[in-house]
Amino acid sequence: MATEPIGYDRLIKTYRLPARPLARFALIDSSVNGRQTTSLGDVELMRFESRYRPSHTLTGDLQFALRYEGINLEVLALLFAGTGRVELDAWLAAQPESRFARRAGYLYEWLTGNELSAAAPPKAAYVPALDEKLQFGFAGGAKNAKFRVIDNLPGNRQFCPLVRKTDFLQAMARKDLKRRTQETLARYDRDLLRRAAAFLYLKETHSSFEVEREKPNPDRARRFADLLREAESGIPLSESRLAELQNAVVDARFHEFSYRRQQNWIGEDLGYRKKIDFIPARPENVSELMNGLAEFAETLRAKPESLDSVVAAASLAFGFVFIHPFMDGNGRLHRYLIHEVLSSSGFTPKGIVLPVSAVILANLDRYVRALERFSKPLLARTTYDPDAPKVPATGNDALYFRFFDATEQASFLYWALERTVEHDLEEEIAFLLGFDAARARLGGLLDWPAHSLDLFIRLVNQNGGLLSRTKRETFFSWMTDDEVRRCEAIVVEAFGASKNPDDAH
Structure with missing residues (x-):
């Protein structure tokens, strides 16, 4: 099985960029038909058959990366700090309509503050800087007329974390936890x-x-x-x-x-x-x-x-x-x-x-x-x-x-x-409802000393419906066995608690 790194991985290796390990790798794999994506622990591996192979050039790997891997600002910032100006100008001059060349040109100027000579045709359709099929972007970003690019990056030049649209995150977003x-x-x-x-x-x-x-x-x-x-x-x-x-x-x-x-x-x-x-x-x-x-x-x-x-x-x-x-x-x-x-x-x-x-x-x-x-x-x-x-x-x-x-x-x-949202919030509210119900019924049953009623309810509920021997001797020695049993039953009914004591009374 022959493999070959491409995209960001090859750019890092070719230009010896001091980038952190990638979370998403791309490579050409002769054993693959089409393209396959697999998770290897914390890493996502994207394997492509040979027809996907980009040219072994800065612009070839960059176009592949923008198309399939999304934007990696760390790698691009390191890359453009040392090279890229000549290659990007040539790419834009040869393919001024290319959405990948225009996005790359915009990102170069955004990251470096340096201007490229080339520009997009004035009537080219606007394209987003970030592909929102791959990463979460910012809706309604500003338009850049030079490259005909919409800046939908979620941050700014001083702080711009990016988040990939994994299957898990897309499923979470569809759940609409806010609603x-x-x-x-x-x-x-x-x-x-x-x-x-x-x-x-x-x-x-x-x-x-x-x-x-x-x-x-x-x-x-x-x-x-x-x-x-x-x-x-x-x-x-x-x-x-x-x-x-x-x-x-x-x-x-x-x-x-x-x-x-x-x-x-x-x-x-x-x-x-x-x-x-x-x-x-x-x-x-x-x-x-x-x-x-x-x-x-x-x-x-x-x-x-x-x-x-x-x-x-x-x-x-x-x-x-x-x-x-x-x-x-x-x-x-x-x-x-x-x-x-x-x-x-x-x-x-x-x-x-x-x-x-x-x-x-x-x-x-x-x-x-x-x-x-x-x-x-x-x-x-x-x-x-x-x-x-x-x-x-x-x-x-x-x-x-x-x-x-x-x-x-x-x-x-x-x-x-x-x-x-799905568990803790309702459990906390259910606890208050149970506490209120227990308090209302127990309050009229006995003449409780100051603060002892709330303490009794908490201790019984925490111990699965029974007052432990230790807690009874310490706080409730004044209660008869019958009173304890009756009051425990009320707490159990109010909370729906199951009896699972740590130490029976």
Whole structure:
């Protein structure tokens, strides 16, 4: 079986580009009839028979890549930084109507800021820069008259993650989780939803801290819950605004008032050595990257229907945590930003927060894998010694944070939101309904000491319908056996709980 790399893979090898490993490879395979696409773990392999073979030239592989692989801004930025001007001018002069030549010419000027001599015919039909059969694009982009190209790239020159339209993501988009969320909430009355909202804000707050193995004090918990309620405020994500948000989620001793000016690192200090898991962007690049991210956020806010809401939230929130603009609080702000984008796009109804962090907390391995799909390949090319902080890190160039593939992160967020909308949201509301029903019936049955009724309901429900011996001796020794049995039965009926005790009374 003879194989030959083509497209982006061959461009990387031919021009020795310092690109990260591709998520999608293309090659000519003599054993294939037509074309086949298979998944090999984290990699998508596209195999083509020999008639698809492009010419072994910059423009040949570039045309193939744009046609079948989509846009890879990281590879194109690295390629065009050193070559391409002469080849693209010649391509456009020879084939001025070619939609691939025009798209390549537009991307060259967009990425480099340098102008090509050639242009498209003035009456050529406009074509989108990004093929939306392959990747998620931004609807209603500006028109470029020189190349007759519509700029539907979802970001800007300083920050533009791209997401591939995998089978999974297309299936998720068709499910219309936004509509399902609204339909679920429409089944309940406003008073219940107000109580559910308060409960969900509290749950999301504690879950977000627990993801980082922290237990917030009441003041920090309140400030983060207040922050979540502000997610729909529409305040632009300026440096001062983000610093204000950072101050709201960390201890006052670690407040920051601007983006960091030193290199940070993620990992463990084992005493005898530092175990590094990730090196974020260099400090001199942070402001530029964050300005691009803020511009991306404002574009989304101005035209929320122009990009898939979950793709937008993943691109912005994970982009933020990868850049890591502060020394502390980045993880909690990253999860807050998920809610801000979902709220500003109308995905989440006003006054409600979806408990995404609870799903993350219950599936930390899956969340970490989504983070590591970005961090591990970058760490492999990065050098930094935390014990010599004045020596700059190398390999963590701004390019890799500016133009990353956010497909895996968008897939994780869609998966987490589906779990939240289809399961957790209704379970949380059902819990409140059960709690209300149990409280109403038990309140008139006994004369309960202060706060003991709510505690009884929680303990019985958490223990599968029975009050454990330990909890009874500690809190409810005043109850008779008959009273305990009757009250347990009421809780079971209210919640539909099944008896599965950890320790019978």
